[in-house]
Amino acid sequence: MIDPILASAILVGVFVALLALGTPIGLCIVLSSTCTIMLVLPFNIAMFTTAQKMFASLDSFSLLAVPFFVLSGVIMNNGGIATRLVNFAKLFTGRLPGSLSYTNIMGNMLFGAVSGSAIAASTSIGGVLVPMSAREGYNRSFASAVNIASAPTGMLIPPTTAFILYALASGGASIAALFAAGLVAGVLWGVGCMLITYYMVKRYGYTNFFNLRKGMALQVTKDAIPSLLLIVIIVGGIVAGIFTAIEASAIAVVYTAYLTLSLYKTLTLHDLPKLLLQTFVMSAVIMFLLATSSAMSFSMAITGIPETLSGMLLGISKSKWVILLVVTIFLLVIGCFMDIGPAILIFTPILLPIMQQIGVDPVHFGVLLVYNLAIGTITPPVGSGLYVGASVGQVKVEEVLKPLMPFYAGIIAVLLLITYVPDVILFLPRMLGVM
Structure with a gap:
């Protein structure tokens, strides 16, 4: 069983490092989660599991x-x-x-x-x-x-x-x-x-x-x-x-x-395409964050x-x-x-x-x-x-x-x-x- 303190250090360390480099927060979450999961699972299984958890969420x-x-x-x-x-x-x-x-x-x-x-x-x-x-x-x-x-x-x-x-x-x-x-x-x-x-x-x-x-x-x-x-x-x-x-x-x-x-x-009806585009972008961001956070939750649970x-x-x-x-x-x-x-x-x-x-x-x-x-x-x-x-x-x-x-x-x-x-x-x- 991996040491939870080590897993926490890697999870937080990778997340903060990527955030400091200006990486979008969704990518910070999923990449740090994948690195943490790799402490327990092989690389190919870790990648597959991360993707699976994101889609399932x-x-x-x-x-x-x-x-x-x-x-x-x-x-x-x-x-x-x-x-x-x-x-x-x-x-x-x-x-x-x-x-x-x-x-x-x-x-x-x-x-x-x-x-x-x-x-x-x-x-x-x-x-x-x-x-x-x-x-x-x-x-x-x-x-x-x-x-x-x-x-x-x-x-x-x-x-x-x-x-x-x-x-x-x-x-x-x-x-x-x-x-x-x-x-x-x-x-x-x-x-x-x-x-x-x-x-x-x-x-x-x-x-x-x-x-x-x-x-x-x-x-x-x-x-x-x-x-x-x-x-x-x-x-x-x-x-x-x-x-x-x-x-x-x-x-x-x-x-x-x-x-x-x-x-x-x-x-007017002519404004609707612009409003729908704003909604699409905002909703996509929320959904991506929801998916990546589920991967992080799994990485924490497994470690x-x-x-x-x-x-x-x-x-x-x-x-x-x-x-x-x-x-x-x-x-x-x-x-x-x-x-x-x-x-x-x-x-x-x-x-x-x-x-x-x-x-x-x-x-x-x-x-x-x-x-x-x-x-x-x-x-x-x-x-x-x-x-x-x-x-x-x-x-x-x-x-x-x-x-x-x-x-x-x-x-x-x-x-x-x-x-x-x-x-x-x-x-x-x-x-x-x-x-």
Whole structure:
């Protein structure tokens, strides 16, 4: 039997070396996995087994949900939904001091939910509100920080592909339960950002108010409700058992196409080839990562890495809470260097058995995993959300980091709350009877 420590060293070493050379992450995963499998099996059998595991991992009917949800998100991103949701958010935040900051947070929560993308929310909502905030006298770095900090809420508020990937990688966690628990976590993230904004607005002395013209509230609500209904239809339908996640993804495509092509008329049939091409590319990347991560899972299983890691973690402490803290710190670090999709696919098979061994519910861990990795999208050195948000705000990254610090503190505080008081997020799926 090969030494698991040696196998871990080769797996991680080859992966990091290839990544440092600029190799695409999917190739890093499959090549490092193959090298690790070759410690146990001959070269020809290792190559055959790797290919077999990759193809077998894609032979799943559940995977149909991925391209459909991706397509619905692409349609929403290109369909002019952002302005309607911003106007709707103003109804609730327009009378608050520093209202544009609150509007940005709420707009990101709403648009991120319907699009499922933190980058899309940061670009679409921030692209409207950050320049507007600057014109109203807001510090541009602060306005950009508000946009960056709140953009990842859409990765938690359903529908989101992150929880679908986790459900697949975990081998059967309830998507309905993940969506319900993720909804609570995403809202808490947004509320945390609003509380920090309240403190920051008082500190900066922003007192300007933002009001819609008299009589516009009804029209703004009418414009926004069809978009917001997507969340209700998808989440409500899955939770109520009216349709499965796969059927919900197809319904999401039909509904978003109806909104943008027929109701709002912001897209035409001539736009569809471009949208389908974007969907094809994004879905292909996800599928390839899913296939390669299955090869990595097999390489770890055949060399005994998960058992060794489990023994090491359990050797640190027998306390569930200490192990949760160690895993949380580990995931925060991983999120700083790796995109959320590959990280979910790679670390779910490793960490979930350990979490179950210490009594953590798979739905609870799924939300913690996505929450931790979502933080990584707005943290240096690799956080794509941080760089995109700074670009949208037309500020340098180093300029936005200082006003971001209080938001990091608020987001981490929410993370500790949902980590150590799981009922905060699990009460909703339990109340709905989906777990």
